[in-house]
Amino acid sequence: MRWNEDFIEEVRVRNDILDVVSGYVRLKRNGGSYFGLCPFHNEKTPSFSVTPSKQMFYCFGCHRGGNVINFVMEYENYTFSEAVAHLAERVGMQVPENESTSAERAADYLKQRLLEIYKKTGQFYYRALHSPVGKKGYEYLRGRGLTDETIRRFGLGYAPVLPKDQSLYAYLKNEGYTDDELKKSALFRFTEKGVSEFFWNRVMFPILNERNKAIAFGGRVMGDGEPKYLNSQETVVFEKSRTLYGLHEARRAREGYLLLCEGYMDVISLHQAGFNNSVAALGTAFNERHCMILRRYTNEVILTFDSDGAGQDAAKRAIPFLKDAGIMIRVLDMKPYKDPDEFIKNLGADAFRERIKNAKNSFLFEIDMMRKAADLSDPAKKTQFEKSVATKLMEFSDELERNNYTEAVCREFSIDIGSMKRTIASMAAQGYKVPEQTKPVSHPSRSQREEEAREKALNAQKVLLTWISEKPSLYAKIEDLITAEDFTDPIYAKVAAEVFTQAKNGEVQPAQIMSRFTGETENANRIAELFNTKLEHAEGSDLVRAFEEVVRRVKEDGLNNLAKTATSVSVIQSIMKQRSRLAKWKCDTLE
Ligand SMILES: [Zn+2]
Known part of the structure; x- marks a missing residue:
């Protein structure tokens, strides 16, 4: 407990x-x-x-x-x-002493200790930046145009090289953290030769989670060291694919869109210029998990990647993930400058805002990438390009949408609209379909058939529990027939016992029952399913029959299951008795 x-x-x-x-x-x-x-x-x-x-x-x-x-x-x-x-x-309730199990307590405790360590480390780096050892770091940041206010706001710091007794390690040890905790913080390397720091001679960027707590660090090397940018390794509080730099601020911005850029410096200079709705993925390529997080805050993302080849490729890779997540995408053109920082320094924030307004839909961006790859002075290649554009336009299943894009593309790339429409029409007439993955056809094996039968049995059990929890009065109809033991899955059986007890009192509270199974998310998902299984689309007498069928199925499966292991005469007799009762059982009405 x-x-x-x-x-x-x-x-x-x-x-x-x-x-x-x-x-x-x-x-x-x-x-x-x-x-x-x-x-x-x-x-x-x-x-x-x-x-x-x-x-x-x-x-x-x-x-x-x-x-x-x-x-x-x-x-x-x-x-x-x-x-x-x-x-x-x-809801303003006092939280009493936690009586969690020791394993949970240990896990919670470690997380809390790590967060403390990162907070203190951030302060340590910040102090170093403002002391003589951090001078070159401070000069670097000021040289990039960051104000003291921005440095403070993002908690930027410097990882110095210091004598052992003044090092970060000595400091944290002195603050009472154990070697085990420091090892798990990923801020140090523990080898036979001793302990060394993961970050040194770098300008440090604390990576904050959505709740404003430092969970890791990124560092940019001073001078020519490699790698130029280095991130903390993952820990129990830091998952790269779940983290977006700058989100702690961007989540509160109310612009209706987020700017997705390449790195910390982009985010920081954009925030400084007043665009506090910008975020960046950390090193790891932008992925599906990032999209899930972005979608919590916005349904439009403007890609603000560098205008060089690598940046454009990264944008191209990010587009399908965002599309799948149902996020609208536009692509910002920063030419002739390389990145947001350079752009704003040269043309100012207003010009940048103007570019945001005119950012191209990602579809046009993708076509633009195709055009750059093709050599349009060669007529054969030009035809080829126009064909690929048509193929791409076929991806729009909605005709109106397709027409709008056809017009936009033709205008943008000076393609003859009449000929484009003819190409599309002829492709459609030839039954062109957007390629879909085809699944291999296979014949069910014996184990597959068993699996299917099991699925069906479990489904009947789920439907019955949903049914009873939505209409507890039905329990009276099956009270003499079905018991929790008829549910073949151990978790289902436990939930059934709870549901039946509550149903007897006239009301079932699924959410309360859930609380009894607080262990793993896996179980929670399975139990939630028990209360949300779709009932057959039947009405009137059909519905009564559907109910009967579900009850029979559950009982039969329960008895078959029991019969498999029954050895004693009394159990076998009981099964026979129950079978004959089931044969006679009938439900006239659900009222
Ligand atoms: Zn879902």
Whole structure:
């Protein structure tokens, strides 16, 4: 046991799930539920649901689900205790002593110690930057045009080379951190020869999480050392693919779009110029996880990558990820300058704002990349280019959209619109289809068939639990027939026992039941599914029959399962008795 159950239950009840989730996801009402784009997987049409009557969320796409505590755990990457504490604070409740298990306590404790270490390290680097040992770092930053205010705001610092007794290691040891903690902080290298610092002779950029806490560092070498930029290795509090530099500020910007740029310096100079809605991925190539995070804050991203070849290639790679996440993309043209910093220094913030306004739709950007790769002075290659443009235009399944883009592309690249339209029409007439991956056809093997049967059995169990929790009065119809033991999956059986007890009292509270299984997210998702399985689309007498069929299936599977291991005569007799009862059982009405 951690906190006592009553406390957890009160936290849950006082944090209405619709209220909490609405703070993160845009939701639209549809019947008794609210739907929105799932924050946990890429999708363009909403399959993420919140049902206030159940106090549950559930995604029909990726099958994540749970109550309000599970949601916060998943979304904020919190431990169970962190999520409960966060929600308790949200409604102004006093948080009592945590009684979590020792493993959880240890994990929570380590995270908290690491955050302290990074905070102190950030201060150490900041002090060094402002002392004689950090002079060249400070001069470098000022030379790049950063103000003291910006340096302070981003907590920039310097990793100095100091005598052993004044080093970062000595400082943190003196502050009471153990070697084990310092090892896990990834700020040091522990070898047989001793301890050395991961960062030295570098200007330091603390990497903050969305909640404004330093979770790692990036450093730019002073002079010609390699690599030029170095990031902390991943730790229990730092996942590169989950982190965007500058997001702690950008998330609060209310511009309606975010600027995605290449590195820390871009983000910092943009913020300094008043564009505090800019972020950057860290070293690792921009990926799907980053998109999931971006989508929480915006549905439009403007790519602000360097105008050199590498930057343009990076932009081209980022586009499909953003597209899949349903984010609108435009690409900023910074020519003749290389990056935002250079642009703003030369032309000023207003000119930059103007470029943002005129940023090209990513489709036109992609065509532009194709055009650059082709040699249009050669007529054969020009035809080839126009064909590829037509192919690309075929990707728009909506005709109106396709027409709009056709016109825009032809205008932009001086292509004859009549001939382009003819090419597209002839491709469409020839039945051209945007290539899709085809799945190999296979015949189900024996184990596959067994798997399918098991799926069907589990599905019936899920449907029955959803049904009873939505209409507890139905429990009276099956009370004499079905018991929790009929549920073949151990977790389902446990949930069934809870559902049946609550149903007897007239009301089932799925979210409360969820709280009993606070262990792993995996279980939470499976349990959430139990309360959100779609019922057959049947009405009237068909619905009664559907209910009967589900009940029979659950009972039969339960008995078959029991029969497999039954050895004693009394158990076998009981199975026979139950089988004959099932044969006679009938349900006349669901009322
Ligand atoms: Zn999902």
